[in-house]
Structures are given as structure tokens and as C-alpha cells.
Amino acid sequence: MSELAPSPATVVWVTCPQCAAPLPCQDPAHSRYFGCARCRTFFRANPLAPASGAQRLDGFKTALEPGPSLPLGQVALLGGYRCRLTGYQVRGEQNDRLAEWREYQLRPAEPLTGDDPADFPLQLAEYQGHWLLVRRAWQAPDVVGPRSAQDGSWEDETGRSYQLWHRYQPLIRDALGEFDWNILDDEDLRLTEYISPPYLLASEQLRSDRPSWYLAQYLEPEQVAQAFGLARPSLPVRRGVGAAQPNPTQHWPQLARLAGLVAGLLTVLQILFFLLKPTVNGAEEFVVTSPDRAGYQQMVVSKSFEMREPGALAVTLETPDLNNHWAEITASLVNEQTGRGYEFTRSLEYYEGVEDGEHWTEGSRSVDAIISAVPAGHYHFNFYPTLEKDTGAVALILRLEENTALWSNYLLIMSVLALLPLWVWLRRRSFEQDRWSNSDFNPYATEN
């Protein structure tokens, strides 16, 4: 544990009533309570009237590790003031033996005209490497809407949405330096904390008195290190997510708005395609037969049809008479003006029977294909069917759907453009789950 180092601002010294160690007092006009760095005694004294003597109030058993990570007496620019770090205390909760955090008392480093601004006392609080700059709130929050600040969540007049974070009674476990109030009295307070990152609003209430409000703002460790002229590694390592730590995806609402607009535009465009490029259906029926004795297979030519505008063509081939045989059909779409050909081959097979009294079927009598980006023009199909030898004659039905709706394009682009919003949303949710895992009022907790 560091000894208190006298600084140039030291004007008086107080003496510990337990071990007689001299303690520097940086702010004799306000400080009345002291924690001895040598024997851990907490006592009351008036540095401006040393003859009145010091009164021992309590004694802390041992110095708690790791001790203050900011040097007492150090001056820093925080909250718009040049402050001096004058006191350090370790606090816990009366109902939680494990919870433990550190608070640093800050006093003006140079005389301020008039009374202390309402911001004072300024405090720095550190829990698991997460820092909060705490100042007195000017007034109780002005809650907007029907809810009260006692409810779990509410909105203040500035539009910040607060959520109930924690309720506890503090326990003082260690104290060093000087204080302008008896910190031991704080053990009778009931604290309620609400968060709206990067802010944390706390109310302190003694029995049924009117609560005092404090507003804390999250500080990055780098900000604290820079304010005190320290190296970042000298501060505690940050663990987990702090109560008021800003979510790195704090611009999620803008992304969600943008993604919603894109999804809406895509859907509108898809509907426009339906309206402006209506689907045209056509059908034709042929008869195809097994190869003749010489092994030759007939070719079938469809009627000519017109694609009025470029688009996708959905083709369905059906052989409703096919039974316990297979057929393979090569379809060749020919542009009658340019001679350009499009081709695909499909196999059909359909088998059925009865086994152990149960009817079974296998295969399908229908296949389909899509040919995309077919230019406008006149076309016909040439079919080259190959049937199993003893199939005989079967009907072949051709069904066409011009300008068929390309749902795959819609779904593909929608999916690709949803990737980033989805990733940001998952990251945001994971961050909030980590944050709220430290709270008794965790909205993500699953009910058992």
C-alpha cells in the first residue's frame, strides 16, 4: 500500500490517534475525516484546530489489495475541473461478500470562487477496470410519461432511456486519505442505480429522506491514464463489460433503419417487376415413343412462341403416362432470328408397385428447368427424347412460364444485405447480455 505523499498543496498535517503517524491534509477547509495509511484507522479530526484532538471512529483490519491505482495527492483535469485526488476507499455490498470496487475522492485543486459548484464532490469509481466519473446531479430526473423512477425503465426529459441496474446497501472496507463527510454513515444508505450507457444515475436514500441523485459517466481507461499522466498498463485490466460502458455498436439504430429501408425497397421493386413484367404461361402436348427397330429416336419440335421482352423462362416437362420406366429428354431452345441455342437435359423415371400389401412409388413424372436472360424474339423447342425400349408411346407436356419471378435473386440480395445488420445485432446483443449478467435485473435472464 502506498504511503501518502505530501504534495506542494499540503498546508497542514493531522496526527493519527492510533499510531501517531502524521497525515498530510490537502483540503483543510473541508476535510474532517481521515484514513491512516499506516494502521488503517479511520478517525475524525479538524486540521484547522489541532488542539481539539482526533477521535478514532473505526479501524480496518488489513489493507486490501491491490490498493489505489491512482496516487493520492495527484492533480488531474477531470469533469472540466482541475481536481486533486484526496481520498480513496474500497466499498462492497452488505448482501454480497464478493462485490468490491474502489472510489476516489476528488476536490478542487485550486480555490474556486464562491461555494463549491454543485458538481462536487466529484468521484472516480473503478470496478474490474471500468471507470466512472461521478458528480452530483443538479436535480432529480424529470421522468417523462406515466412511469416513475422506481419502475424498472423510464425516460428522462433529455430522451435518455434508463433501466434499473442495481439496488444495494454499501459497506466500507478500507479508506485512505481525507474526506469531507463521514463515509461510514453511507452504510445506512440505500442505493439504486439506473443505466443509460454511457451514463449511470444513482439515488442515495437514507431511510425515508428525499434521495440525493448522482450522475456518473463512463470513462475509458485511456482517459483516466491521460488525466493523471499515467501509463495505461498501470491501471487495472478491464474485465467483462462495465455497467455504463458504451456498446461498440451504439449506431445500431441507424443501421437498422437503413436495413429496413433496403428491405422495403427490394420488396417494392419485386412487386414492380410483377406488375411491369407479368408472367405469360403457355402449354403444348406431344406424343413420344420408344426407339424403332433400327434404334432411331424421333425428334419433336414445338410451336413457335414469342418472348416479347427479355426475361427468364421456366420450363416444366411432364410425362403423365410414364410408369415403371425411365425417359431422358434433351430440350433445345432455339432463337429463330439469331440461331442461338439454349439446352438442358432432364431424366424422368417413375416406378410403383405393391410390396407386402403396401403401395409404393419412386421417382417423378415431372421435371423443370430455368433458362435465364433470354433475349426477346421468336423461339421454338426441339426435344430429343430417349425412352426405355418397351415404354411405348407416352404423352409429353411442355409448360412454359415467360418472365417467371426470380425469387432466388430477391432472397439472395436480401440475405447478402442482411449479413452486416445481423452480425452487428448479434454483437450488440452479446455485449448487452455480458453487461446484464452482472445485474440482478437482467432482462436477458431466462425464467426457469
Next chain:
Amino acid sequence: MLDFLRDYWLAVRRWPVYAGLAALGLATFVGTGLRGYRLLGDDNESTEAERGGPGSHGGAHGGHGVFYHK
């Protein structure tokens, strides 16, 4: 209405890369939709390109080559 547009402009400024990707995606969707182009590919097995004129259509079946079935 102005607030509505301002909100979207703010969103575009916050997420310029996503806004650019979204514009590209929408343009692609419109372009492919007008041409009837399927992004996931189609079933055309022909490797044949445009033949270059009406005079070439007499040869019956476009790109159909030798067909074999075991």
C-alpha cells in the same frame, strides 16, 4: 418529412460502406430483374454463343450435339 430524410442521411453517414453495398445490391437487383438474369445460375448447358444472324437458323437444333445414353 425533412426529419425523416435527415434521419436517413444520418444513417448513411454513419454506415457509408453498408449504404454503398446496399445501393450496389439494389442496382444489381434492378439490372438482373430487367434482363431476367438469375444470379444463382440457370439450367442452360449450352456453351454456344450468339450465332450472328437470322440466316443461321436453318440448322434445326441450336447447340444439341451428340446424345448418348447407356
